[in-house]
Amino acid sequence: MNMISESIVKDMSLAHNGHLKIDWVKEHMPVLNRIRERFEKEQPFAGLKVAISLHLEAKTAYLAKVVQAGGAEVTITGSNPLSTQDDICAALVEDGIRVFAKYNPDPAEYKEHMIKTLETRPDLIIDDGGDLVTILHSERRDLLSQVRGGAEETTTGILRLKALEKEGKLEFPMVAVNDAFCKYLFDNRYGTGQSVWDGINRTTNLVVAGKTVVVAGYGWCGKGVAMRAKGLGAKVIVTEIDAIKAVEAYMDGFEVMPMLEAAKHGDYFVTVTGNRDVIRKEHFEVMKDGAILSNAGHFDVEVNKVELNALSTSTRIVRKDIEEFVMADGRKVYLLAEGRLVNLAAGDGHPAEIMDMTFALQAVSLAYVNEQYKNIGKSVLNVPYELDAMVAQYKLEALQMGIDKLTDEQKSYLDSWVE
Incomplete structure (x- = not known):
């Protein structure tokens, strides 16, 4: 062949x-x-x-x-x-x-x-x-x-x-x-956590420390993204639809709120939900000037690009993988890598x-x-x-590491209901 x-x-x-x-x-x-x-x-x-x-x-x-x-x-x-x-x-x-x-x-x-x-x-x-x-x-x-x-x-x-x-x-x-x-324990958490910020940082060349990062979704990928954002010195807000994951995010030290409220505070946004329209019209309308949007879910549907375009008076590419959207009131919102997987579309994964x-x-x-x-x-x-x-x-x-093995007595103890 x-x-x-x-x-x-x-x-x-x-x-x-x-x-x-x-x-x-x-x-x-x-x-x-x-x-x-x-x-x-x-x-x-x-x-x-x-x-x-x-x-x-x-x-x-x-x-x-x-x-x-x-x-x-x-x-x-x-x-x-x-x-x-x-x-x-x-x-x-x-x-x-x-x-x-x-x-x-x-x-x-x-x-x-x-x-x-x-x-x-x-x-x-x-x-x-x-x-x-x-x-x-x-x-x-x-x-x-x-x-x-x-x-x-x-x-x-x-x-x-x-x-x-x-x-x-x-x-x-x-x-x-x-x-x-x-x-999921390693790829989704440590892999996504590191590679998302690799992609964002190499694309924007802007500081993360002191900024507010909004992470949409607190599954294993969201946990990694939030953890790495915290490590870079950001204040982190998590948005969720699952009460259990929301409590987990709170216990991990992050603020938790609905996206409509979080949208007012975020400097960086990262969606990791696997669902569509996670960030949409009502959120764009209240974002700060200079907000940076990115997605780490598989499809480019988590940030609603149709509604973002409809709200903007002009758009332009300001840097490789960064598109600027100018709102009617003069605010500028930036979308990375067309809303596609930022860690791969704007990085090496x-x-x-x-x-x-x-x-x-x-x-x-x-x-x-x-x-x-x-x-x-x-x-x-x-x-x-x-x-x-x-x-x-x-x-x-x-890694040249070893772990312990159970003795026969320990195995017997774990298998028995008798004290």
Whole structure:
């Protein structure tokens, strides 16, 4: 196969720089390296086709190479128009992986890349946000029959999968990688927490200390964003729809209030809910001059861009990834990265050491689905605990750390109801 002729990428001359980026993250992903060694010996995907839709940057590229090392024919596309890195795409094509992706394609191109990826008729998929699954279950049901199952990366994707499952329409098993301990405890909290502020800071070049940050949503991602904002010296307000999470945010030392009140105080806004219209017309109308809006949810619907445009008298790009909206009263509101994932659209995403665990889970979950797809039904499945624990153990060993083990007496004590 000639992957260059079969692929759609921007510029193959960028491949050298892409290889350098991939080599760098490989050096910082020891858990995934260990999985790769296992896959090279066991060849769990021999003779199979795997389709991947993820944010197409260096860490994702290395996951694709690990799956390829397990014997798969891999095709990959992006999961966000602004997170694809063209040099990474070129490097993957040189490494024998079919790629359909470019940075900032128009909506029609973006959809075409997804469909072309599915038209390779994959046996297994790795999805981000449920995009591949949604296309398979709606407009391209003709491509469903060969799919054995797959793994899903995000909260948003799992919500979509569970909606399909609830309606009895899910046609193959999907593992909810996002819900694994080694994903949400580290990737969602520490990964999102750091990478969101990496993206905001490199884009704005403005100080955070002393400012007020409004974090919409206090799930694991919101916890990380709020924690890092506090560490940078900001005053933090959390908005929530869940009373339990709101109390948790309060106990963690943050102010809690409705968005309509928080909108009056915020200098920075970060949405991390997975829902639409979290910041909308009534909020824009009371914001301070100079407020900066960003989103860290999967889709660009959390900040209502239609209403923001309607309220503004003029707009312009004032800096890469910063759009200025001038209100009728002269106030200026700024939106980062078109309201798309700020940590990937305006940055490089999560640190390599964090994605090491997440992508290790993706790799072993995909192998698990391939082994068990005939037995596990058409459902959304949790990552088996033994796989979660294995990834954590590999991480500890990479850190050269050890933990205690229960003695036989301790095990007996825990298993008994007798004093």
